[in-house]
Amino acid sequence: MTVPVTADLEGGYADTPQGVADTVRAALSLGAAGLNLEDATGQPDRPLLPADGQVDRLRAARAAADALGVPAYLNARTDTYLSGYGDTDADRLDETVRRGRAYLQAGADSVFVPGLTDPPTLRTLRDRLGGPLAVMYAPGGPDAHILLRAGASRVSTGPSLFLAALGHAATLSAQFRERGTLDTPGALPFGTVQGWFSRSPA
Amino acid sequence: MTVPVTADLEGGYADTPQGVADTVRAALSLGAAGLNLEDATGQPDRPLLPADGQVDRLRAARAAADALGVPAYLNARTDTYLSGYGDTDADRLDETVRRGRAYLQAGADSVFVPGLTDPPTLRTLRDRLGGPLAVMYAPGGPDAHILLRAGASRVSTGPSLFLAALGHAATLSAQFRERGTLDTPGALPFGTVQGWFSRSPA
Numbered sequence: 186m187t188v189p190v191t192a193d194l195e196g197g198y199a200d201t202p203q204g205v206a207d208t209v210r211a212a213l214s215l216g217a218a219g220l221n222l223e224d225a226t227g228q229p230d231r232p233l234l235p236a237d238g239q240v241d242r243l244r245a246a247r248a249a250a251d252a253l254g255v256p257a258y259l260n261a262r263t264d265t266y267l268s269g270y271g272d273t274d275a276d277r278l279d280e281t282v283r284r285g286r287a288y289l290q291a292g293a294d295s296v297f298v299p300g301l302t303d304p305p306t307l308r309t310l311r312d313r314l315g316g317p318l319a320v321m322y323a324p325g326g327p328d329a330h331i332l333l334r335a336g337a338s339r340v341s342t343g344p345s346l347f348l349a350a351l352g353h354a355a356t357l358s359a360q361f362r363e364r365g366t367l368d369t370p371g372a373l374p375f376g377t378v379q380g381w382f383s384r385s386p387a
Numbered sequence: 388m389t390v391p392v393t394a395d396l397e398g399g400y401a402d403t404p405q406g407v408a409d410t411v412r413a414a415l416s417l418g419a420a421g422l423n424l425e426d427a428t429g430q431p432d433r434p435l436l437p438a439d440g441q442v443d444r445l446r447a448a449r450a451a452a453d454a455l456g457v458p459a460y461l462n463a464r465t466d467t468y469l470s471g472y473g474d475t476d477a478d479r480l481d482e483t484v485r486r487g488r489a490y491l492q493a494g495a496d497s498v499f500v501p502g503l504t505d506p507p508t509l510r511t512l513r514d515r516l517g518g519p520l521a522v523m524y525a526p527g528g529p530d531a532h533i534l535l536r537a538g539a540s541r542v543s544t545g546p547s548l549f550l551a552a553l554g555h556a557a558t559l560s561a562q563f564r565e566r567g568t569l570d571t572p573g574a575l576p577f578g579t580v581q582g583w584f585s586r587s588p589a
Binding site: 322324328329330331332342344345346347348349350351352353354355356357358361364365366367368369371372373374375378 | 524526530531532533534544546547548549550551552553554555556557558559560563566567568569570571573574575576577580
């Protein structure tokens with residue numbers, strides 16, 4: 186079974202558009218069918234890249250994919266909500282619209298806005314963007330069906346599945362240390378997983 | 388928090404002792420505190436490397452660690468049990484003893500015999516080896532306390548935790564597709580996990 190894999194390239198692991206293009210080429214050469222590229226810097230005092238700089242990086246990413254002949258799905262993430270941009274909700278929404286439209290024009294297939302799950306805001310944003318909007322489900326927040334009905338075209342789970350899987354392993358490890366046994370009724374069979382990573386079809 | 392990590396280098400990802408030494412150097416340079424090296428070939432018609440060839444590879448691994456000044460824990464795995472070596476139980480045990488003693492003499496810190504969890508056989512093997520014996524817990528088999536009392540000095544869980552974690556993620560994914568929600572009460576906090584992989588102490 187072959188499934189398309191999208192790669193979260195975060196900020197592209199590079200400072201320049203050329204560097205981002207190199208990262209994109211590397212990911213697509215390894216078989217990635219889609220890419221995330223975000224405008225977060227990781228620096229608390231200046232959390233977002235300038236919008237025009239990010240536009241240049243997205244253009245370089247799209248050009249790199251085109252040059253390889255790969256119709257890569259380019260999911261352009263903006264961290265306006267995660268970073269708490271602006272002084273008011275309106276500022277934040279306006280900046281998200283501004284960035285999102287620019288990113289779509291630069292070749293993004295969707296604008297990803299993690300940290301936004303409020304359905305009315307989502308609906309407004311979707312209408313003002315004029316293009317596909319991706320959001321991240323938050324455990325305890327509105328469910329995926331609600332997010333889709335509010336206008337999201339893509340709902341992802343962020344780190345939730347990974348954190349749940351790690352938590353499960355941690356719980357089992359603690360039990361193993363105490364009891365000397367592992368109770369793993371939901372474990373996947375070894376052969377199934379080995380098959381995923383074998384060269385020949387399993 | 389710093390925890391020692393041992394690397395499962397399988398067959399050393401190389402055909403020659405020099406190649407195995409290169410792999411060992413790479414793993415230790417990345418910070419591994421211990422290593423697994425196994426005598427399995429992955430070829431069904433000839434599942435085990437010749438014992439003397441594996442001895443050369445273990446010697447090369449130990450020498451590589453010594454040259455780096457790293458007191459690496461070298462866990463020498465033999466797949467006599469996993470591969471179903473020999474025509475009788477006695478053949479299998481004899482070959483395990485022969486290989487295990489040679490591996491210890493080549494510089495191994497323990498002999499790892501996955502596929503063996505029968506306490507009486509374990510006790511006999513431990514006595515005949517004259518050195519530390521590592522075993523793999525099998526879900527549903529004798530518990531770790533029994534294995535330790537029977538003479539094992541190390542009990543690992545093989546792929547069980549990983550397969551359980553993957554199974555948990557698969558179950559949650561299916562629920563998410565159906566219900567649109569993720570129920571992850573045992574998930575680890577994002578900050579905890581992010582801290583593990585950050586350069587500065589979290």
